Amino acid sequence: MPSQRLIEMLVGLFLLFAIFSLAVLAFKVSGLTNLFPTKSYAVTAAFDDIGGLKIRSPIKIGGVQVGEVSNIALDSQLFKAIVTMRINDQYNNIPNDSSAGIYTSGLLGDNYIAITPMYSKTVLKEGSTIEFTNSAMVLEKLIGQFIYKIGNSGNDKGEKNANAQ
Amino acid sequence: MSWIATLGRSGMDSIRELGKSGILLYRILFYPPNIRKGFPLVVQQVYMEGVLSLLIIIVSGLFIGMVLALQGYHTLAKFGASQQLGPLVALSVTRELGPVVTAILFAGRAGSAVTAEIALMKVTEQLSSMEMMAVDPLRRIISPRFWGGFISIPLLTLIFNVVAIYGAYLVGVRWLGLDAGVFWSNMQSSVEFHSDIVNGIIKSIVFGVAVTWIALVQGYFAIPTSAGIASATTRSVVYASLVVLGLDFILTAMMIGEW
Amino acid sequence: MQKNLVEISHMSFSHENGKPVFDDVDIVIPSGKITAIMGPSGTGKTTLLRLIGGQLIPSQGKIVVAGQTIHQLSSRALYKLRKRMGMLFQASGLFTQLNVFENVAFALREHTNLSESMIHTLVMLKLQMVGLRGAAYMEPTALSGGMARRVALARAIALDPDLIMYDEPFTGQDPISMGILVRLIRTLNEALGLTSVIVSHDVQEALSIADHVYVISNKKIIGSGTPKEILDNSSRQLQQFIQGLPDGPVPFDYPANSMEQDFL
Numbered sequence: 001m002p003s004q005r006l007i008e009m010l011v012g013l014f015l016l017f018a019i020f021s022l023a024v025l026a027f028k029v030s031g032l033t034n035l036f037p038t039k040s041y042a043v044t045a046a047f048d049d050i051g052g053l054k055i056r057s058p059i060k061i062g063g064v065q066v067g068e069v070s071n072i073a074l075d076s077q078l079f080k081a082i083v084t085m086r087i088n089d090q091y092n093n094i095p096n097d098s099s100a101g102i103y104t105s106g107l108l109g110d111n112y113i114a115i116t117p118m119y120s121k122t123v124l125k126e127g128s129t130i131e132f133t134n135s136a137m138v139l140e141k142l143i144g145q146f147i148y149k150i151g152n153s154g155n156d157k158g159e160k161n162a163n164a165q
Numbered sequence: 166m167s168w169i170a171t172l173g174r175s176g177m178d179s180i181r182e183l184g185k186s187g188i189l190l191y192r193i194l195f196y197p198p199n200i201r202k203g204f205p206l207v208v209q210q211v212y213m214e215g216v217l218s219l220l221i222i223i224v225s226g227l228f229i230g231m232v233l234a235l236q237g238y239h240t241l242a243k244f245g246a247s248q249q250l251g252p253l254v255a256l257s258v259t260r261e262l263g264p265v266v267t268a269i270l271f272a273g274r275a276g277s278a279v280t281a282e283i284a285l286m287k288v289t290e291q292l293s294s295m296e297m298m299a300v301d302p303l304r305r306i307i308s309p310r311f312w313g314g315f316i317s318i319p320l321l322t323l324i325f326n327v328v329a330i331y332g333a334y335l336v337g338v339r340w341l342g343l344d345a346g347v348f349w350s351n352m353q354s355s356v357e358f359h360s361d362i363v364n365g366i367i368k369s370i371v372f373g374v375a376v377t378w379i380a381l382v383q384g385y386f387a388i389p390t391s392a393g394i395a396s397a398t399t400r401s402v403v404y405a406s407l408v409v410l411g412l413d414f415i416l417t418a419m420m421i422g423e424w
Numbered sequence: 425m426q427k428n429l430v431e432i433s434h435m436s437f438s439h440e441n442g443k444p445v446f447d448d449v450d451i452v453i454p455s456g457k458i459t460a461i462m463g464p465s466g467t468g469k470t471t472l473l474r475l476i477g478g479q480l481i482p483s484q485g486k487i488v489v490a491g492q493t494i495h496q497l498s499s500r501a502l503y504k505l506r507k508r509m510g511m512l513f514q515a516s517g518l519f520t521q522l523n524v525f526e527n528v529a530f531a532l533r534e535h536t537n538l539s540e541s542m543i544h545t546l547v548m549l550k551l552q553m554v555g556l557r558g559a560a561y562m563e564p565t566a567l568s569g570g571m572a573r574r575v576a577l578a579r580a581i582a583l584d585p586d587l588i589m590y591d592e593p594f595t596g597q598d599p600i601s602m603g604i605l606v607r608l609i610r611t612l613n614e615a616l617g618l619t620s621v622i623v624s625h626d627v628q629e630a631l632s633i634a635d636h637v638y639v640i641s642n643k644k645i646i647g648s649g650t651p652k653e654i655l656d657n658s659s660r661q662l663q664q665f666i667q668g669l670p671d672g673p674v675p676f677d678y679p680a681n682s683m684e685q686d687f688l
Contacts, residue, residue: 004205007212014216018320021327028349029255029330030356056359286520294517294576297477298531298583299506 040067040086041126045100045113050081051136053102053111059085061115066091069113085113087124095120101134111136186382192303193311193381203309210313214275218321221274222267226325229266230332233257237333238341250343251352254333259356259365263326265413268372271318272405276380279310280401283384284394307381314377315370322369326362364420371412376405429455429587429619430476435485437468437475445471447643448485453587458613458620460634462627463641464665464674469623470514472640473589476621477509478502490586507535510580510588514595516572518564524551524575525560531582550578553615554608570601577608587619588612594626606633627666631655639665641674 002010050072059067067087075082087094097120100113115130124130237253286292286306295302330352337343356362380401387397430453438444445468453459461469474480475487478494487494492505518527528547532538538546551557554574564572573593580588593605610633613620624630631637631651639647639654639662647654647662655666664672680686 004209008208010216011208011211014211014219014320018323021323024327025259025323025330025362026358029259029326029352030358030362056357288515289520290513290515290517291519293479294511294513294579295519296479297506297509297511298534298579299503300531300534301503 039089041089041092041124042070043085043087043124043126043128043130045083045085045130045133046075046078046080047083047100047102047133047135048080049135049138050083051102051104051111051138053083053113053136057110058112059087059115060112061091061094061117066115083113092123092125094124096122096124096128096130097132098124098130099132099134100130102136104137182386185386186378189303189307189382189385190378193308196303196308198308199304203304206305206309207312207316210309211316214271214279214310214313215317215320218271218274218317219324221270222321222325223328225266225270226328227332229262230254230258230329230334231336233262233329234333234336234341238337238343247343248347248351249355250333250337251348251350252355254337255330255352255356256361258329258333259326259361261365261413261417263322263329264365264368264372265409267322267325267369268318268376268409269406271314271321271373272376272380272402272409275314275317276376276405277398277402279314279377279380280384280387281394281398283307283310283381284387284389284397287385287387288389288391288394307385311377311381314380315373318373318376319366319369322366326365360420364416368413368416371416372409375408375412379405379408427455428452429490430621431486431488432476433486433488435475435482435487437471437480437482437484439471444643446482446640449640449643449645451638451645453619453621454636455586455619456613456617457635458609458622458633459636459638460622460624460630461638461640462624462630462665463639465625468643469625469640470591473511473591473621473623476589477506477511507531507583508586510583510585512573512576512580512588512590512593514592516564516569516576518567518572518576518579520564522564523560524556524562524564524567527564527575528579528582530579535583546582547578550582551575553581553612554578555604568601570597570604573597573601573605574608577612581612581616581618584616585618587621590620590622590624592624592626593622594624594629602629609633627668641665 053069053072055069055072057069058065059069067085069083070086071084073082073084074080085100094115095118097118099116099118101116102111103114104111233254234250237250238247241247241249241253283292283306286302292302292306295305334345334348338345338348383397383401383404387393430451432449432451435446435449435451436444437446451461451472461472463469471480475482476489476494478489478497481495489505490508492501494502494505497505518524519530522530525547528550529543532543532546548557548560551560554577556571556574556578559567559571559575564575567575590609593609594602597605606629609620609622612618622630622634631654634651637647637649637651637654638645641661647657647659649657654662657663661673663669664674670676
């Protein structure tokens, strides 16, 4: 067994290597950009259906991330999903009549909230609520609508034909 | 009918063994340690268990990363999804392969060494002599080896992860010609620090406790004969590996259900 | 110092698996003397040393060491009492990662705050007493069996204990090592005012240096007294052991079926 000094050196190097690995994993592999929580304010919005939205899902304006979802709860009176969003303090001039919609990134990707800014002079601050919301588009509903439309236009044609005869 | 009695007796023996192991762990964790005297011992054990395992961890990590990239590329290319190779490798390694393979390799290399060492000290009555000299072998021999393993395994896992991903980079970008920018940026957008990397580290800590605990228990309670040492050593590796795989399933289920 | 360093009264002990080892045994170890405990192998002589050292707890009875009931002590008090005892194991029990010097210095480093030079002097002193000062920096694996035992002895006396216990010290030794060990046990006992307990089944050597002898067989004491008294004792059991007769109260044949059953 080598001397105590050498052992301590080697253990120190080992630790260094591991910390370096952690840093690589954090920044290069997972793209961690903000280690320290940036100051943000909370805004709520009510949705009929949040689809696959999760806590930590991004909030984007014009495609740029401005915050993330911090809490999702069900309003037991109105049966709507109350989503609490934390928006970074630097984006403090969002009009309070803006609308929030849940979209999907890519075709089958994760859900995120996109805020479409409007014209009001009053801005969102801590505790504000976004009134206008669009729920997530659930694939099954879309397909159902599509099939129904096709079925209807087929029936309409059939009726027209039957009436014409 | 006597097989019921035998079954019952072996069941009770197993429970007693589990109890003895639990008491040992309790004493390791909760009896007040002597920081000044204990720290150099722990450092020594981090060297013996961690530093000396670096070779096998790095080599295994490199090859596993390279093979993952090779196999992954050929399958993904069929779907035209070869730019997802980065995320494939990174997620597989940080979530599963990193913690599990590191723990199993550690059990084989360092766990068996610890078991054999302690069992041998038991046979040659070194533990008894220490007791009779009024030195607690638990504090001096067992406890440092526990903390050595507890500290080493997460560190080794981090190193394994990085080396494996680097191996995949070598194969994917340098050899198979994927674009480096696409490789890394897709990886970054798919790998989430908290749910993937941190969870992987949590897994490695849990595995670390399990593997080290099993190694110590098998050594401490080994039958003091040469056959006893041999069977204790093999049992240590086998139990530790099985427990790691079982715990991995449980932890993964908990983590996917987001705790 | 009190007259008897160790007093064992009405002690019974069984192993974890239920096998009884001692049944209502009384043993007295007088201070300053060498007491030998002998008996056929497997009668639990090593167990007795463990009981005296507090590593095992008797099922019944009392073991009093230096005025304290050892199996009722708290761990701190137990460890304090153990510093006054030294034990020489059959397998020497030397720490394989440390060299000879460090082995002997172990107890000094753990239990005292003496300076390096003091420790150095003490270690060399103890090694000199056993005649191995020149081997101070050898590794335990490089020592012969007899030398390892002497180093273990030096280690056992490092803290100048009151009681020293020898577990089968004469077993497997060549005549010269045997002679060395016998001489060492005797001189150390007198020079350091120790109380020595020797557990052995080597009748000749043990009787040659013991002041007092106990013979244990089949869970009980079958003889006690000075060596001369033991030799003169007419009990058949005792005589079979002392003279090493192959057959007698301890039979030659292991219990078996009758001859007809096995041979016809």
